Amino acid sequence: MRPNELLWKREIGQKFSVTHWQESTVTQVPRTLKESPVDITGSDKVFSSYWLNDVDILFGTKDQKLRVYNVNHAKIFDIQLPSYSPISNTLKDNVIYSRDSYRAQNFCRDNNHLPKNLTAPLAGIRAISANPAGTLIAVASGNPYYIYILDLPSLSSNTILQGHTDAIFSVDWIDNETVISGSRDGTMKCWKLDGHKLQTVQEDNTRRPIGILEPTWSTTEIDSQRIRDLIYLDRKAVTLSSNGFLDIWDMEEQTAVNSFGLPFPLEAVCMAGNMQNATVAIGSQAHVAIMDARSGSSVHTFQSVNDYTGVRSLDYCDYIITSGGGMGHIGWYDLRAQRYLKIDGQDFRSASAGWFAVENDLQNSSGGWHGNPTKAIYTLKYNHQRTKLFAAGGPLEANIKGASAGVWM
Numbered sequence: 001m002r003p004n005e006l007l008w009k010r011e012i013g014q015k016f017s018v019t020h021w022q023e024s025t026v027t028q029v030p031r032t033l034k035e036s037p038v039d040i041t042g043s044d045k046v047f048s049s050y051w052l053n054d055v056d057i058l059f060g061t062k063d064q065k066l067r068v069y070n071v072n073h074a075k076i077f078d079i080q081l082p083s084y085s086p087i088s089n090t091l092k093d094n095v096i097y098s099r100d101s102y103r104a105q106n107f108c109r110d111n112n113h114l115p116k117n118l119t120a121p122l123a124g125i126r127a128i129s130a131n132p133a134g135t136l137i138a139v140a141s142g143n144p145y146y147i148y149i150l151d152l153p154s155l156s157s158n159t160i161l162q163g164h165t166d167a168i169f170s171v172d173w174i175d176n177e178t179v180i181s182g183s184r185d186g187t188m189k190c191w192k193l194d195g196h197k198l199q200t201v202q203e204d205n206t207r208r209p210i211g212i213l214e215p216t217w218s219t220t221e222i223d224s225q226r227i228r229d230l231i232y233l234d235r236k237a238v239t240l241s242s243n244g245f246l247d248i249w250d251m252e253e254q255t256a257v258n259s260f261g262l263p264f265p266l267e268a269v270c271m272a273g274n275m276q277n278a279t280v281a282i283g284s285q286a287h288v289a290i291m292d293a294r295s296g297s298s299v300h301t302f303q304s305v306n307d308y309t310g311v312r313s314l315d316y317c318d319y320i321i322t323s324g325g326g327m328g329h330i331g332w333y334d335l336r337a338q339r340y341l342k343i344d345g346q347d348f349r350s351a352s353a354g355w356f357a358v359e360n361d362l363q364n365s366s367g368g369w370h371g372n373p374t375k376a377i378y379t380l381k382y383n384h385q386r387t388k389l390f391a392a393g394g395p396l397e398a399n400i401k402g403a404s405a406g407v408w409m
Helices: 002-011 027-032
Strands: 035-037 044-049 054-060 066-070 075-079 093-097 102-106 125-130 136-140 145-152 157-162 168-177 178-183 186-194 201-204 207-211 218-219 227-233 235-243 245-250 255-261 270-274 279-283 287-292 297-304 309-318 320-325 331-333 347-348 375-382 387-394 400-409
Touching: 044 157, 044 400, 054 125, 054 168, 054 400, 075 168, 136 178, 168 227, 178 227, 178 235, 186 270, 227 270, 227 331, 235 270, 270 309, 279 309, 279 320, 287 309, 309 387, 320 387, 331 375
Parallel strands: 044 125, 044 375, 093 218, 125 168, 157 207, 309 375
Antiparallel strands: 035 400, 044 054, 054 066, 066 075, 093 102, 125 136, 136 145, 145 157, 168 178, 178 186, 186 218, 201 207, 227 235, 235 245, 245 255, 270 279, 279 287, 287 297, 309 320, 320 331, 320 375, 331 347, 375 387, 387 400
């Protein structure tokens, strides 16, 4: 066993061998969960979700719909996002930080900072995150390239954050008033909601005033790579780039402090953090890697339950990692026992099939394949008590429309 893995196992509290391992409550919960499928026929791929309370789940789709599912009544309600017609704004000097240079540079943004192509294909609502106080929620959009700040619990419009030039894949909160985001444009940006609003406009549908805010600071584009995921952990921002690198950013100093490659970089698209030991779980094509965000070392890896169809979503709490992927399988991995929890003799449970549009003509998918599409779990979210799990997604094939969702209780 490698020294860093031994130290990490000691940190998470393993003081006994696997042969003396005893199951705890957290390992028993997955065995009690049964799926209640959610009918979302007509929607296209659920990418993000958040439990508003114990019965209402907010989720976002590829076709740019923000919806609420009520568990008790099995009803879905649509939430209308604010819209406005963007105009050119006053140029401002921003401070931009480069991962490679590790130094600040002055950068003057030009008029092209606004979204260039509002008619581009929809990338969907990729990320939803509430602030620590639970008073605001950030909804990251793929087109237009905005982050919508909504009030909780009313879900009324508060502020629009603009500045990205491509789809926004991830969003998180540093505190109750500070938002960070990662985008396909290769940058991480930071907004302070208590700062000066660039302008106030009338929302197109309701004519209510809504504030427009530009980022306080931004990184430079990282080697022409997309930022696939981002989390705030241990007073640092951690970004996952499409080239298989983790970058660590000191948010107080506003500069990069570390960068390291992943042991399994292929199709590394999602991650989850553990606040207790400052470790990060990263999902790739066929593995999950646990990385120490402080040292950059790989402390543990294990194989996905989804073969080679990719890990698409992760949850990391205590010593249990929940993973969802390209075969519609959900697995619960126990880091102390270093094995998946066996449920009915298997390492995983399978989500319901959902629906897909037959008119897509499946021979158009890659390789000319015929048959049912491969279902992927793109989002996994537990309720606050961690007794219920919302798992949703859709076809793995990008050109096939469809969706699946279920509440595991």
